Amino acid sequence: MPAPTRTDVLVVGAGPAGSAAATWAARHGLDVVLADAATFPRDKTCGDGLTPRAIGELDRLGLTDWVRAHTVNQGLRAHGFGQRLELRWPQVEGLPDWGSAVPRTELDDHLRTHALKAGAVGVEDARAVDARVEGGRVRAVTFRGAEGTFEIEAERVVVADGVRSPLGKVLGREWHRDTVYAVAGRSYIDSTMSNDPWISSHLELRGEEGQILSGYGWVFPLGDGSVNLGAGTLATAKRPADIAIKPLMQVYADTIRDDFGLSGELRMGASALLPMGGAVSNVAGPNWALIGDAAACINPLNGEGIDYGLETGRLVADMLLAGDDLQTAWPALLTDHYGEAFSVARRLAGLFSNPKLLTALGPIGMRSDLLMTLALRWMGNLVTDDDRDRAARVWRWAGRRSVGLDSRPPFS
Incomplete structure (x- = not known):
């Protein structure tokens, strides 16, 4: 079928953020188009991990039983500096x-299908390459597909096109590398520990x-x-x-193969x-907003973004329904929900980008169950707005x- 020429809400990018936004917006009764550059199912570089906070959002979407049909883990097994903690x-x-x-090939495909069942119209193999902007408002997005270019006009636009965010760049998104960022890779390999009830993290990562x-x-x-096996390193503009x-x-992999x-x-x-x-800066305009990875909503301490x-997909859909001016309301909401936690997390991650400091502090942390339990909670984004305990x-x-x-x- 040909792509729609206009819609109430155009969501660009059908990963977890975009599919969640499309699902919630469709449930709110809005006409929604969910467009993506790929044809599904498609792969995505990711650790595939779903923390309790991600599970909570999937439960809101009505997907708990589907997730439970996959592997279930009870926590983190941390390795490093001669210690192992569960x-x-x-x-x-x-x-x-x-x-x-859940492998992203399966997770993203299921979330997108869930959005389509909620009423969103899917458009695949459509790469957003430009936008028609008038007075700061996006009137239409230009896509390039197999049969050439075409436009979709929209009242509101949600930009969920990932860490590189090509449409975000067109709209003025700027990534600032003076704070910590990560370079990460993942792979798959067969393992006798495929049903292990713990995810494992090695905090003492060594090179060749x-x-x-x-x-x-x-x-x-x-x-x-099989298991998802990966590694990531922290960096800044100075390092x-x-x-x-x-x-x-x-x-x-060679180091831990036997274990x-x-x-x-x-x-x-x-x-x-x-x-x-x-x-990142410039995360919103009068009728458009960046969400998920496009807005750099990734935990600096563990790389988690799902x-x-x-x-953010759910929150932006609520804001679309309310009819707020996204240019001021969306950055304010992101700052209110994540600003303080992101600030301290990237400050800590910046310290840990120094291998000498990691060598000095790593053994101290790994010898303390209390410190590591606190670290797991903070790193796992497991502090809610209602929590009043000491941590x-x-x-x-x-x-x-x-x-x-x-x-x-x-x-900012």
Whole structure:
């Protein structure tokens, strides 16, 4: 069928953020077009992990039973500096106490299908290449497809086209690399630990010469005889990453092969550059907004972005229904929800981008169950707005003071 020529809401990008936005907007009774450059199912570079916060958003969408049909994990097994700790997902008001891992090829396809069932109209193989803008308002988006270019006019536009956000760039999005960012890669490999009830993270990541690196490796069981194995390193403009990710993943796999019963070769290796912690400006205009990865809504401490994508998709749909001026309301909402946490998280991650500091502090942290439990909660984005316990109060206190020190706060 030909693509619609106009719609109430045009969502560009059908990953978790875009599909969530399309689902909620369609449920609100709006006409929605969900466009993507790919043909589904398609792959996406990702660790595939679903934290309890992501599970909570999937539950809101009515997908809990579907997720539970996949692997279920109970927490994090942390390795490093001669220690191994098993840390259960904490009990947090309003969130489940379990996680999962679903390959993005399957997850994104299912979320998109869920949006179409809710009433959104899907357009595939359509790459957004330009926008018709009048007075700051996007009147139409130009797409390039197999049969040439075409336009879709829209009252509102949601930009969910990923970390590179080509449409965001057209609209003035700018990524600031003075704060910490990540270079990460993932692969798949067969493993006897595919049904392990723990996700694993190695906080002592070493390179080919045995040198400690500012990053970590992960193994996420998928329950199908394989695991998602990946590695990521932290960098800033002052300390740029100078590491080949795919060879690093091979070194990491060789190091842990026996412990995790790995067999065969790494496959489907892919890497990505991740802007994190709201390190972008120009995230909205009068009738358009960036969400998810496009708005750098990625946790600076662990590279997690699926939960933020699902959340921002729901939140922007609510704002579309309310008819707010997105240019002021959307950055204010992002700042209110994530600003303080992103500020302190990227400040901490920036410190850990220094391998010498990581070498000094890593063993101290790994010897303390309390510190690592707190780290799991903070790194996993497991502090909700309603939490009033000591860990939440400390996190918010640190966030407020961190924002006060920022020369460029998140989303500015």
